[in-house]
Amino acid sequence: MSESIFDTPEKKIIYRHSVSHIMAQAVKSLFPDAKLGIGPAIENGFYYDFDTTHTFTPDDLEKIEKKMQEIIKSNLAFNRKETSKEEARKLFESRNEIYKAELIDELEDGVISIYEQGDFVDLCRGPHLSSTGEVKAFKLLNVAGAYWRGDEKRPMLQRIYGTAFDTKEALDNYLKMLEEAAKRDHRKLGRELDLFSVHEAIGAGLALYHPKGATLRFTIENFLKDEHLKRGYQFVISPHIMKSDIWKISGHYQMEYPMYFFEIEGQEYGIKPMNCPAHILVYKNEPRSYRDLPMRFFELGTVYRHERSGVLHGLLRVRGFTQDDAHIFCTPEQVDSEIVNVLDFAFTMLKTFGFDEYEIMLSTRPEKYVGTPENWEKATNALKQALDHHKINYEVDPGEGVFYGPKIDIKLKDALGRIWQGPTIQVDFNLPERFDMVYWEKDNIQYRPVMIHRTVLGSMERFIGVLTEHYGGAFPLWLSPVQIMVIPIADRHIDYANQIVEKFKENGFKVECDARAESVNKKIRNAQTQKIPYMCIVGDNEASSQTLAVRDRSGKDRRDVKIDEFLSELQKEVSEKK
């Protein structure tokens, strides 16, 4: 056993949870009317929810921090007490803690533990530190609204977030890490690297790709298309608007899916939020035999969804986005192998793009569902087996499947560790039914095909956003929108620089020439801040010997490099996608 109070994940939780109690005590002493919500430890910190008529300001956070310091200084013991449910209820009701009383009501009968430090009492399972004086370093970070019990129909409380460490240095390092992460924010890099923009005049959640952003996207899309062809997918293309009739068949209309609707000559149309109905109609366009299956239809399908204004976030959450969408129609027997293949596809893609950190969730049958329990069981098992087949660690998210089928979600992290859903594999029993899809078996009987919805990147927008943060804007050569910057030292070297540029272009590289009448230092600095992988600086030496001076973005500098040798190096690097 270690003496440290902060060296395992469990101990960190105890420590931070204790700090959240100290914060709650401080808040109660400064704002006695504040009612307590819940106050758990979370990854990298803690929070506590309060219901009070006072609105917390940044100044308040400082005051609360001061109070917390006092509490820590007075080294109050955390005392555990056990009591009955009724006693506990009485206690918290007498203190006007209606939220705690509600929590107690939902606890099972029996012993209930409460924790006290000084005059502060909290319903809590514990455990805690032994006394407040053990806390060495903490900081309150921000205040945000949060619905009581995460239910938007219930009151909104004020949540104060904070973090705590066992040393001042560790706290400072964490705060510094947050600052560094903010520099990798794709919204900041998107502007600095001239990748994309959003405009109030165009609308929230609607991104414009600039030439460099579009180049990056095309590179990814071209690669995606090739990979899909290799894996037996066929391309389809569908329109952006479709009559409401089809959204009634699919059910989006009745379930009030957040779509945009409008009218043309008295006929109502909806802008597609999904591509599936179109793909289904391609399938249904003629009779299908078991010999045709599986059919895999792929589309870079641009969809629009009315996302609520408060959820929009750079490229990571937008209202118009392009999914790398495909629908696989197969026989029940083919489901297993199709899922294995899709998972393999998704992981191969993530690996290619350098992602090694992601979370995988298997979402099972929700309360409201269509299809038979047997089919759900079968599909869920197919998903499980595919995960096991790839020896993948995953978590089960019980009841979080879509109403039409279970799914596997792969979640990617942004620079700050926030989680965004990327690739998804969903088994669907609903739409084949609603659209009355069939195929003819050997026995000349019609059967219902199984449908699998899947993306391997998620959406181009979200993927590019996460990818930008992942690389901090320094994309590997094959993805870089500008791969090489040629920098002539003086005007007399521009001709040679242009020859070099042509040579690179002929070989399929994305190259620019900085022929401005600026200093070499400035041009290098510029290319450097643009995170361009290679700079070719050319002056008298290079022009006379037909060579290059190559500087890479790590700052390494090589002289007298032969052009053809450099070209083949570049080609190798691109083909390796490193």
Place this chain on the structure above:
RNA sequence: GCCGGUGUAGCUCAACAGGUAGAGCAGCUGACUUGUAAUCAGCAGGUUGUCCGUUCAAUUCGGAUCGCCGGCUCCA
């Protein structure tokens, strides 16, 4: 959508307690022709997000609205 914050030049930021806006970078012009992270000088650039209100006077105060930021809820 909800809670809180915020909105000044293309970008990053100034402008004491209301007195009608300033810098650096970027841009343009000129000079310099440069050897591995910012050459110098000049010029230009804003009805302070928008609308309404309070006031002799609003970037500054109040309201509404739009956008953005942090959360919550919801999702690729």
